[in-house]
Amino acid sequence: MTATLFLQLAIAGVSVGAIYALVALAIVLPFKASGVLNFGQGEIVTLGAYAALILTQLALPYPVVLVSILLLGAVGGIAIERVLIRPIVKAPEFTLVIATFAIGLLIKGAISIRFGDSPNTIDGPFGAEPIVAAGLRFNPTALWICACTALVTVLVIAFFRYTRLGKAMRAVSVSAEAATLMGIRVERVYRWSWAMSTAIGALAGLLVAPLIGVNPEIGQLILRGLLGAVIGGFTSVPGAIVGGVSVGLIETYSGVFVGTTFKNLVPFVLLMVLLVFRPQGLFGAAEIKRV
Amino acid sequence: MKRLLVAAGAALLALSLPAFGQQEGVTADTVTIGAHGPITGPAAYIGLGGRDGMMLAVKEINAAGGINGRKIVVVFEDDGHSPTKALAAVKKLVEQDKVFAVFGVGGSNATVGAVDYMKEKGVPYYVSIASAPPVTWPHAKNLFRGGTTETARYGELYAEFLATNYKAKRIAIMSGREEYPRNEGDATVDKLKNWFQITPVARVEFNINDKDFTPQLVEVQKANPEVIAFFGNPAEAAIAMRQAKELGLKQPFFVGSNMVDPSLVNVAKASAEGVVGFSLIPYLPGSKADDMVKWDAAWKKEYPNAPAGRPNNFDLLAYGDMYVLAEGMKRAGRNLTTAALISALEGIQNYRVSPVATPRTFSTKHHIGNLALVPMVVKNGQWEPVQWTSTRTSDILTRYN
Numbered sequence: 001m002t003a004t005l006f007l008q009l010a011i012a013g014v015s016v017g018a019i020y021a022l023v024a025l026a027i028v029l030p031f032k033a034s035g036v037l038n039f040g041q042g043e044i045v046t047l048g049a050y051a052a053l054i055l056t057q058l059a060l061p062y063p064v065v066l067v068s069i070l071l072l073g074a075v076g077g078i079a080i081e082r083v084l085i086r087p088i089v090k091a092p093e094f095t096l097v098i099a100t101f102a103i104g105l106l107i108k109g110a111i112s113i114r115f116g117d118s119p120n121t122i123d124g125p126f127g128a129e130p131i132v133a134a135g136l137r138f139n140p141t142a143l144w145i146c147a148c149t150a151l152v153t154v155l156v157i158a159f160f161r162y163t164r165l166g167k168a169m170r171a172v173s174v175s176a177e178a179a180t181l182m183g184i185r186v187e188r189v190y191r192w193s194w195a196m197s198t199a200i201g202a203l204a205g206l207l208v209a210p211l212i213g214v215n216p217e218i219g220q221l222i223l224r225g226l227l228g229a230v231i232g233g234f235t236s237v238p239g240a241i242v243g244g245v246s247v248g249l250i251e252t253y254s255g256v257f258v259g260t261t262f263k264n265l266v267p268f269v270l271l272m273v274l275l276v277f278r279p280q281g282l283f284g285a286a287e288i289k290r291v
Numbered sequence: 292m293k294r295l296l297v298a299a300g301a302a303l304l305a306l307s308l309p310a311f312g313q314q315e316g317v318t319a320d321t322v323t324i325g326a327h328g329p330i331t332g333p334a335a336y337i338g339l340g341g342r343d344g345m346m347l348a349v350k351e352i353n354a355a356g357g358i359n360g361r362k363i364v365v366v367f368e369d370d371g372h373s374p375t376k377a378l379a380a381v382k383k384l385v386e387q388d389k390v391f392a393v394f395g396v397g398g399s400n401a402t403v404g405a406v407d408y409m410k411e412k413g414v415p416y417y418v419s420i421a422s423a424p425p426v427t428w429p430h431a432k433n434l435f436r437g438g439t440t441e442t443a444r445y446g447e448l449y450a451e452f453l454a455t456n457y458k459a460k461r462i463a464i465m466s467g468r469e470e471y472p473r474n475e476g477d478a479t480v481d482k483l484k485n486w487f488q489i490t491p492v493a494r495v496e497f498n499i500n501d502k503d504f505t506p507q508l509v510e511v512q513k514a515n516p517e518v519i520a521f522f523g524n525p526a527e528a529a530i531a532m533r534q535a536k537e538l539g540l541k542q543p544f545f546v547g548s549n550m551v552d553p554s555l556v557n558v559a560k561a562s563a564e565g566v567v568g569f570s571l572i573p574y575l576p577g578s579k580a581d582d583m584v585k586w587d588a589a590w591k592k593e594y595p596n597a598p599a600g601r602p603n604n605f606d607l608l609a610y611g612d613m614y615v616l617a618e619g620m621k622r623a624g625r626n627l628t629t630a631a632l633i634s635a636l637e638g639i640q641n642y643r644v645s646p647v648a649t650p651r652t653f654s655t656k657h658h659i660g661n662l663a664l665v666p667m668v669v670k671n672g673q674w675e676p677v678q679w680t681s682t683r684t685s686d687i688l689t690r691y692n
Contacts, residue, residue, distance in 0.1 A: 005509065008538065012505035019502070117335030118600030119526040119558040128561060130537045137537045211533075212502050213526050213558045217333045220500055248503070255506025260495055263506055 001256075004135050009252050015142035017248020018149045019211070022204040023225025024232065024240035025152065026197045032235050033169040033193030034176075036085065036096050040104030042222030044198050047107055048073060048205020049214045050115060053122055062125040066206065073202025074195040081194035086187065104219060111216045124210035141210045148207055152200060153241050159196075160237065169193055173235070224248075227267055231274060233284025242282060314628050315414075316391030322361045322620065322627060324349075325384030327368045327377055327405070328396035328420070333500055333524065334372035336554060340605030341396025341420055342367055347593050347606070348613035348644075358620045359627070366390060370397045374404025374470075381405040385414050392417060392632065394616060396609045398549075399423035399442075399471035409434065415632050419612035420605055423470055427659050430691060433629065435636055435658040437612035437651055438571055442471075444687050445548060446478025447486075448569055448664055453479070453518060453545060454487040456567075456666075456679050463493040463516035463542075465507055465523070465531065472522035475547045479520060486683065492516050497527065504531040508538050522547040529559035536562060543567065551667050551674060553577055554600040560672075567677065569664040572611075573649060575674045576602045582646045586610075611648025615660065618642055656691040 026041050038044075051072055055065045080103060088099055124141030131138045160166040165188075171179040172189045180186050205218065212218065228247045232239025247267045255263035274281070316323040326345060328338030346365065353362045366388045368380035377397055384390045385408075392415035395402055402421035409416040410431045418426045419437045422445065427436045453459050462483065466476030476494065483489040493514035495507040508531065511519060519535070519542050521528050528550055535544070544566045546555065551568035553576055559566075574583040590602045615636075620627060622635035637658075641650040651660035662685060666677040 009505060009509070012503060012534070012537075016503040112331060112335065114598075116339055116598035116601060117331075117333070118339075118554050118598055118603065119336070119524075119529070120598075120600065121529065121558045121560060123560075128533065137539060139533070139537050211530070213529055215333070215526055216335075217500055217526075221502075252503060252505050255503075256509050260497060260506050260510070264498060264501075 007136055009256060010249065011136060011138060011142070013249035013252035014146060014245055015139060015211075015248070016252065017228075017245035018142070018145045019204065019208045019221065019244075020224040020228045020247050021149050021241045021244025022145075022152070022200060022207065023221050024228035024244040025149075025156065025237065026201040026204060027222070027225050027229045028232070028234060028237065028240045029156070029197035029200065030190075030193045031229075032173050032237075034089075034172065034190045035093065036089075036100065037093075038197065039097055039101040039222065040080075040107065041100075041197070041201050041225065042219030043104040043107035043111075044073070044076070044201035045205040045208070045221055046111060046216060046218040047076070048202030049122075049209040049218055050111055050205070051202065052206040052209050053120055053214045056122045066203075069202050069206045070199045073199035076202070077194040077196070077198030078191055080198065081191050085194070086190070089190070104222075108216055108219055115216070117216055120214040122209045122214065128210070139211070141207075145207045145211070148203070149241065152203070153237060156196070156200075156237050165189070165192055224267075227271060231271060231281055233281030235285075236281075236283035239281060239283030314391060315389045317361070317627050320361055321364045322358055323364045323366060323388065323390045324392050324394050324616070325366050325368070325381070325388055325390035326394040326396060327370045327380040327384070327401070329372035329398060329401060330369045332371050333526070334398050334400070336525075336600070336603060337372075337398050337420060337549070337605050338369070338396055340601065340603040341609040343590075343594055343597075344602065344606030344609035345394060345396060345419070345613045347590055348610045348617070350593065351589075352614070352617050358617055359625045361627070363617070365394075370401040370405075372398055372401050374401055377401035377404040378408055381408055381416075385409075385412055390414070391627070391629075392616065394419065394609075394613065396420050396605065399474060400469045402426065403470055406434070413629065415629055415636075417612065417616045417636075419609045421471070423474060427657065428690065430657065432633060435653060435660065437615055437660045438608035438649060439548075440571065440661050440664065441659055441687060442474040442478045443481075444659070444662055444664075444685060445475050445569070446480075446482040447683065447685055447687070448681055449475070449479040449520065449545070450482035450486055450489075451681055451683055452567075452569070452666060452679065453520065454483065454489060455682075456677075457518045457543070457545075459517040460489060461492045461514070461516045461518075462489060463495075463511040463514055463519045464491045465495050465497065465504075465511065465519060465521045467499055467523040467527065468496050469499055471549065472524075472547060475522040476520075479522075497523065497531075499524065499527070501527060502530060504534050505538070507531070508535050508540060511535075512538060512540055516542055518543050518545055520545045521550075523550075525550050525552065525555040525558050528555060529562065532559050532562035532566070548664065549604075551575070552604045553674070554603060556669055556672050556674070557600050563669045563672075566669045568667060570604070570667050570674070571649065571661065571664055572604055572607045572647070573665065574647060575604065575667070576607065577673070580646075586645070586647045607647060611644060612651075612660075614644035614648070615639065615642060615651045657688060659687065662687065
């Protein structure tokens with residue numbers, strides 16, 4: 001295998017991995033703030049893709065579509081949290097997980113009824129012609145996804161580190177009860193963590209649509225997103241990104257070196273091995289218990 | 292008076308119940324047809340098209356007086372493109388709904404799950420869309436294949452086209468791991484070997500819903516083919532064609548017949564230019580031919596809020612096939628029985644409701660309704676016919692001699 005081909009594979013792996021990373025990030029956020037694992041996040045991505053399809057068909061400029069998708073995603077997240085999650089927030093974790101799963105199914109069903117299952121697509125902001133540099137070919141939309149993923153990651157890290165709301169989310173994630181005693185409005189924290197995560201999920205839908213098309217099955221990305229989140233440590237923002245990109249790279253390289261039959265299996269096998277030696281994932285902190 | 296009332300009650304009861312020995316699913320004024328297809332999941336574009344095309348035909352047939360005075364009633368089950376769900380669907384239709392016949396608008400992956408059961412039950416099973424071999428080979432008296440053709444026939448035409456139109460000696464095959472695309476790939480490989488002594492330089496597989504085809508394309512690239520034959524779904528083909536371009540692959544793509552559909556152009560856009568495949572229908576949706584324009588208007592009147600990409604080929608296939616089944620029931624006469632329907636269908640020669648369908652022909656020896664396919668190419672975002680005619684005699688029908 002030539003060095004060029006090896007690097008071309010890396011580009012393909014990172015391109016698909018950046019998509020997984022965004023989904024992983026959208027899963028990690030509400031979990032980090034409220035301990036709720038959102039199994040409906042895949043369908044939020046699908047919803048974002050369909051919203052992008054509608055807005056694009058209205059011939060709106062890409063920046064307008066981008067901002068609209070972020071706003072719609074945030075509003076959708078607030079609505080889900082207020083109407084569906086808050087009434088059952090004190091229920092056992094398993095109940096909450098199933099509730100998010102049901103939300104995902106509802107969204108998927110509604111999309112299928114309204115739009116049918118025929119595949120569709122939208123154009124990327126920078127066209128579809130590959131950019132050739134140093135003998136390597138780059139898909140402009142994939143580069144755009146990588147740039148957006150990097151920017152979102154930096155913004156989310158800065159948000160958690162430097163803003164009052166971000167710090168409040170970190171406090172709530174450690175102990176909602178203690179945070180309440182410290183004067184933090186836990187409900188407000190939950191609301192904004194959902195808004196952020198669904199905005200990122202919807203953004204992922206807009207970004208991936210030109211690459212993988214628009215159809216009700218986009219939500220299956222959640223499996224790869226979860227894989228990336230677990231590899232990264234589940235509560236770590238950089239971990240979600242590293243985990244997601246790792247899954248993309250592992251799939252691509254294992255497809256070439258191990259065979260296409262096992263390409264989808266290898267990341268799961270490696271995850272099992274990783275969890276044996278490092279149960280907290282790559283970036284997660286090991287749980288410390290007072291004895 | 293009391294006796295009169297009892298007698299009248301008994302007469303009413305007798306009239307309201309099917310007479311002893313009467314055919315299941317047939318009453319004085321209705322004939323109930325069961326149907327199954329995927330209306331959820333990644334193959335829903337097949338079942339939604341199949342269901343809507345079928346129902347449009349049913350509505351027209353009923354509006355025109357029905358079948359010898361009986362209206363068609365349809366009970367539809369979602370098979371989710373899964374063989375186990377398809378089996379559950381036909382079991383319910385036969386045992387619980389007690390339908391007269393089952394109309395299949397499922398893909399091959401699901402249909403193979405229902406075939407053995409339907410053979411065992413002997414209920415007429417008219418398969419409109421699935422091309423899986425077990426539907427028509429080995430021959431079963433109660434199973435019919437309509438607008439689609441048997442996978443082996445695809446293999447014959449694909450191999451001949453690849454070897455004679457492209458004049459290719461180096462052919463790469465990419466196929467999905469599910470029933471239909473794998474069968475298409477196998478049948479093509481078989482005929483390339485047996486008819487043209489060509490062994491594909493690469494044969495790679497992928498999973499349904501894969502988002503990255505780079506590993507498969509790298510293997511194809513290493514084999515340096517003259518043409519790439521791709522068998523799967525439009526969503527997968529669109530990604531693979533884009534990634535092929537990114538990897539610098541310039542070879543033309545040839546696709547399976549299920550992708551010769553506006554949805555491929557819709558989702559692959561510029562990457563679809565120059566793609567070739569075989570169509571099961573004379574005109575594709577969107578064609579400006581008079582008959583298609585008329586049909587399209589009728590379809591859109593019935594389904595005014597349909598999403599982009601509809602109607603599709605499966606609407607047309609199922610529409611044409613429901614008319615064939617209805618024609619069979621009409622010819623079977625007022626005394627509609629399984630045996631009468633089978634006999635009537637076996638007498639159908641070159642029947643089609645209008646030029647939007649290919650003519651179907653059955654005989655007592657074989658139940659493959661359609662052996663004719665039309666090669667098409669994507670030019671300026673539209674599928675257009677390619678001037679090419681098969682010159683080889685099909686091996687398919689020789690099996691039934």
